[in-house]
Amino acid sequence: MGQYRDADNTSLTPAVPARAKEQTNEEPHMTSVAEAPAQDTLTAVLELVDRRREEFNTNRFVPKDVIAAFKAAGIYRAATPRQFGGDALPPAEFLRKIELISTVDASSGWVASFGSALVYLAALPVDTQAELYKDGPDLAFAGGLFPVQKAELRNGAFHVKGTWKFASGCKGADLLGVGIAGGESAAGKPRTALLRPDQVTIQDNWDVIGLHGTGSHDLIVDGVDVDQDWTFIRGGEPMIDEPLYHYPTIAYAAQVLAVVNLGVGRAALDYATQIGAGRTGITGAPKLADRAYYRIELAKAEALLRSARAFFYEITEETYATVVATGRATDAQKALLRLASTHVAKVGAQAVNTAYSLSGTAAIYDGNPLQRHLRDSAVVTQHAFLGDGMYDGTGSVLMGQPPLIPGFI
Template structure:
């Protein structure tokens, strides 16, 4: 028997009369300055993401979730990010529930007992020691980069592994009441992500509430056979695809509509503007096509019951880094073409430039990925943890 994957409503009003995806995009546009100013996406906005399925997109179907094909979820994040990159970045962690599929089924049943719409946020580094005590692991420490932590239902922190994990680090799950959020997120771009630090002091976590990130899933559904580390890179990279699209659309709109401040011909009448804009359009669309092509190929492979070959997994990582940098390049081109108007704080290009700087700085999307992807293509070992 064949089954049809669930899909998100991205066009009209939701069937139950509540918010549609288009409604949510409008609300994000209205509130993006609020997110940047207060430095987090508030819980009521997170609740809207829940209503349109963002936080059940990676919940196993056996627990009432949608377990969407990756490309469908990625397109959602791309569209949110075109409106506001911080909101897109926070929403992207709806995919992080793929990691939780490595938990014992009994733990997952407890997590999802009230709703399949679960918001997970984690500060995984620096990895901290954990003391074995009666009842589990006693955890203390402070962890960085917990994006979306202020709206999370469950939080994760990175702890050292032991004999049972072959030395691989683990993530321990904690309820928000047991974690202090240290609000120190003060950055140039993606300021609305609320990527604060998490602090824990002597909380005991049962071992059944810990997992290895990218560990063997206990859920037998196609999404959890898709390469989880690659997926984690993809959901971050696609943010810049959205930002790049927004910047080029803005440049097209501005170029068609005004003359220069000196009275020179409008931008659309200048050959250099048309040429560079067309080149940026071609580059961004080409990177996007590569990105979604390998995503769909990999997912079709796991749906067919086969493991994703190492070279295809490497292409997932390569296309993610490439699309993050192509998005940033598109923004840079659009900014340069926009002239002196782009230097003013109120100009949209300022926001696009700040946001586009950040994703390529992430460890999952740096230049080292090119080296490891090339190593796999040449059939030599990449750095540990690449695949």
């Protein structure tokens, strides 16, 4: 495999720990990933994902030994507070890692993106967080928030029971969360109850057109009492005073999903460029690179993807700088983060569609990489955080009107 680079051709050299906190015996070759020098761990992960993505697709989840490799690359300490040994990375730095993984496999990028979900846990009592991270900062957290279920509070514990959907990465998680009603003090926001994997049944029902490897199965809990200190309000006030935890939480959750399509779009355009330069049509027509329409449409798609990407990272870095300087983002910045996320998700999918349309008959075969890119990118755009309503919400905020979408800012 060639050297992996960021989509703007900047080489990524992640400052990450050289070991994983969790080792498994599922894949003996993973030891070499966990023990690789820090600067090589992300490259090792990309090569691993490239070798095994069909396995993830077939089995419909990313297994624990690969999660251990993600840990070695710093993915699951990227949002752990520094006071507990984590990296608490600036959002743009983490997002670039997820974009890069997604150029190799969208499902792996999607699962890795939930390394950011530890920002939610900053709303837990500090003592609870200390207990969570007592064995180290590398923690894989997954959950199903919806449908939010009622949970009775009994003697300081919530009685949790029900079924929750879309728990991406649940089979490889160290910790699971489910959504329960927030209560009177939650200002309408849902609460998440934390559970050990052995307290939850995973219903294997992720049967979809794309992002097969995300393992976004249902979670079933059959009556478990969860101490109130092991629950948090989603998007609630952080108990950790570090810049990352004052960055807009819900907007960040949208960003880490949207950036997957930046990676998929990049992979599709790179593939179209590669085959265009060398393949002759089956009818004997000139090779694709010799056809003006192919060159023109490919160039347009390149401009659109790079422009969307520039906006996405520009507003990310601007907002984080504001948070570092003042402690909070403006409402306009929060809205623009939501807008940029929706935009890159759609433009990434559009880039894939352009590559597919230009590639002709060859692209209709299951073995063609564009088939995978087409299905994966279509699923990303269907996420509730990335729908067309985000345009309306942003427009409202920019014009000084309250958005109609609950929790938009």
